[in-house]
Amino acid sequence: MTAAATGRDELAGTVARVTEEVPGVAFLRPGLADLVRGSARTGPPRAAGRAPAGVRVTRGSAAGPWEVDVQIVVRRGHRALTVARAVRDAVTAAVAGTAPGAQVTVTVANAL
Amino acid sequence: MPGDDGLLAVRAAEGDEDAFETLVRRHAPGLLRLAASVLGSPAEAEDAVQDAFVSAWRRLPEFRGQSAFGTWMHRIVVNRCLNMLRSRRPVTDLDSVPEPEAPDHAVSPARAAESHAAAVALGRSLSELSPEQRVCWVLRELEGQSYETIAETVGISPEAARGRVFRARRCLTEAMTAWR
Amino acid sequence: MAMNTGAELPGPGTGPGGAHDGDDERLGCGRLLSAVWDAREDGADDLHLRDCPHCSAAVRQLDLLGDAVRAAGGGREPSWDAGALTERVMDVVRLELRPGPPLPLGEREEDLWVREAMAARALRAAAETVPGVRAGSCRIRPAESGAGPSRGPVRVRLEVVVPLTAGLRDLAEEVRRRVRGAADEALGLPVDHVDVHITDVTDPAGAEPGRAGAEEGTRP
Numbered sequence: 471m472t473a474a475a476t477g478r479d480e481l482a483g484t485v486a487r488v489t490e491e492v493p494g495v496a497f498l499r500p501g502l503a504d505l506v507r508g509s510a511r512t513g514p515p516r517a518a519g520r521a522p523a524g525v526r527v528t529r530g531s532a533a534g535p536w537e538v539d540v541q542i543v544v545r546r547g548h549r550a551l552t553v554a555r556a557v558r559d560a561v562t563a564a565v566a567g568t569a570p571g572a573q574v575t576v577t578v579a580n581a582l
Numbered sequence: 583m584p585g586d587d588g589l590l591a592v593r594a595a596e597g598d599e600d601a602f603e604t605l606v607r608r609h610a611p612g613l614l615r616l617a618a619s620v621l622g623s624p625a626e627a628e629d630a631v632q633d634a635f636v637s638a639w640r641r642l643p644e645f646r647g648q649s650a651f652g653t654w655m656h657r658i659v660v661n662r663c664l665n666m667l668r669s670r671r672p673v674t675d676l677d678s679v680p681e682p683e684a685p686d687h688a689v690s691p692a693r694a695a696e697s698h699a700a701a702v703a704l705g706r707s708l709s710e711l712s713p714e715q716r717v718c719w720v721l722r723e724l725e726g727q728s729y730e731t732i733a734e735t736v737g738i739s740p741e742a743a744r745g746r747v748f749r750a751r752r753c754l755t756e757a758m759t760a761w762r
Numbered sequence: 763m764a765m766n767t768g769a770e771l772p773g774p775g776t777g778p779g780g781a782h783d784g785d786d787e788r789l790g791c792g793r794l795l796s797a798v799w800d801a802r803e804d805g806a807d808d809l810h811l812r813d814c815p816h817c818s819a820a821v822r823q824l825d826l827l828g829d830a831v832r833a834a835g836g837g838r839e840p841s842w843d844a845g846a847l848t849e850r851v852m853d854v855v856r857l858e859l860r861p862g863p864p865l866p867l868g869e870r871e872e873d874l875w876v877r878e879a880m881a882a883r884a885l886r887a888a889a890e891t892v893p894g895v896r897a898g899s900c901r902i903r904p905a906e907s908g909a910g911p912s913r914g915p916v917r918v919r920l921e922v923v924v925p926l927t928a929g930l931r932d933l934a935e936e937v938r939r940r941v942r943g944a945a946d947e948a949l950g951l952p953v954d955h956v957d958v959h960i961t962d963v964t965d966p967a968g969a970e971p972g973r974a975g976a977e978e979g980t981r982p
Contacts, residue, residue: 551867551950554874577875579861589898596899597860597879606851610844628847635851704830723831748796749785755823758830
């Protein structure tokens, strides 16, 4: 694995971890592989060392800023905008050291 | 209330899986009963109905409510059952036909015994009908549908539906007479 | 035993006997078996059916078949576990969700989004907090046209079935107010227009719903 790929996976792992701790977040939007392993109702168990489908980390160029895309499922009764802002702020703060100036996009995919 | 099937179907078509879940829960028992009657096997019936619902979820965005959701589901299940019957090998295993339950108490004992024997014969001869005859017969005899509804569900003319039910009845009465 | 499994499709032009031709049987009295059974099924009041030995034998055959069907019917309805089937169906459905396009949450310069299907579900639920109102189609689109996901406020088009009351206009206004409220409080979705379309009215007494004559127009 290249150093760049390792850096990206570490970044994605950090994003996933802080996102799931934000109040109102039920879980990250699961991908197909996650759903096959677990139930979409209770939230999928994540394979160790693998970023879930709900987090995508990309970079336009080696020197450019990171682009972080987070897709979440929120708990019903929580305001979508409030949760999305909290996720953006938490992620921005958590990656400030390793990926300064990262652009964070948050999409609320579903509620349950 | 079944009256809001249309609203739920529209919501499901627009991606509301909760609305679809309500529809599945509501229509599953009746469709399972229908499929089990046609297929003669509860396990196969569950497969048929499950496949039909999954297919319905995929096709819902194109479902414009030309017919009621229940009618539409009936049609999908019936087609699914027809395909399963057609792909079956010719029936040789008569033991796989389930024994009917004990007769109803409402009829007189003598006639009950007679009709119980007939029910056994019925179960066997049902499996010898062609898939099309069997489907039309089940819709008519067990689901109590009109020939017009059967025709719409199966995609044939009402006269053809009437003809198939008649032929099925002939086969069944002949078979039962032969068994007694 | 002779089985007529061959002749499946009656096809066009089956002759004077109609669809039954070919498989039908003319009874000793001259009547067609199919006609006798049809008459029996329709509950026709025909003395001949009772008095004619040929016809009454044919009717008895059909009745015996009916008895056999009812006798076998007891085994036709095992206790179906529709719950387990529903779960299996929904497990597949959740692999194939249709979340719809992303809609902008919050301020114009933010990069936060919500999927249409989820937002629509919240708005329908808000409309249904008005007593008797049931919500159907709910489409949410950018009010400004343009390529790509727009950051501007959205336009909501909601279809509702409402109870028959004197004040349909007031009712529609109340639905609109609650939808706007939910868009802000439950979602944080800036809304430009809410169009409420009454597609049907229901009689609170429980009679059959009739087509609505009234349809609410567009109002911000």
